[in-house]
Amino acid sequence: LSDTDLISSESVTVVLSEKGWIRGARSHDVDPGKLNYRSGDCYLHHGFGRTNDILLCLDSTGRTYALAAHSLPSARSQGEPVSSQLKPPTGATFRGVMIGQEDTLYLLATDAGYGFVAALGEMNSRNKSGKAVLRGKEVGVLSPQRVRDFEDDWVAVITTTGRLLVFPLGELPRLARGKGVKLMNVPAAKYKSGEE
Secondary structure: OOHHHHOOOOEEEEEEEOOOEEEEEOOOOOOHHHOOOOOOOOEEEEEEEEOOOEEEEEEOOOEEEEEEHHHOOEOOOOOEEHHHOOOOOOOOOEEEEEEEOOOOEEEEEEOOOEEEEEEHHHHOOOOOOOEEOEOOOOOOEOOOEEOOOOOOOEEEEEOOOOOEEEEEHHHOOEOOOEOOEEOOOOOHHHHHHOOO
8 A cells, every 4th residue: 555545535625825825624615715814915726626636736937846635734724835845946936736636637827828738647746846847938827727627618818908718628738748839819029018
């Protein structure tokens, strides 16, 4: 038996704050936005899963890091910094959490308009310095979004100027890592200047 075979399978809601503090509530009946946060900190992202599932954190450089969902501090506390267990690059911030089985899919995207779908098993890494998954120089990594049904889900992409595009998720490639494909055209000049 491996260590993971001995972990009980309980519901868990993993909550990540804007400042990179993480915690786990042993239930799916938690409203992450209503939990207490440290002064100057607030809710950023959450994921629903089981204590024996794969738990990955995604940072602003596009790297993923594995944590043990069963060992997270209680949601009654304010959590602990994700970076206390890992070695992210200097200046990196955490953008979201992903939890599920090896074949659980997530949509990864950047604010430059690129993205792709990846399985948790392909993004998993035991390395404390993480695994480079989402590439792109000087782009903003968006919070990952869980895919419920690859064939029937839809993606809505909207820009800060109000342009909206909706298309079937199945049109996106499934990759293990990379830049992805263009979800929506964001002109390079407007992106660099911060206009869109």
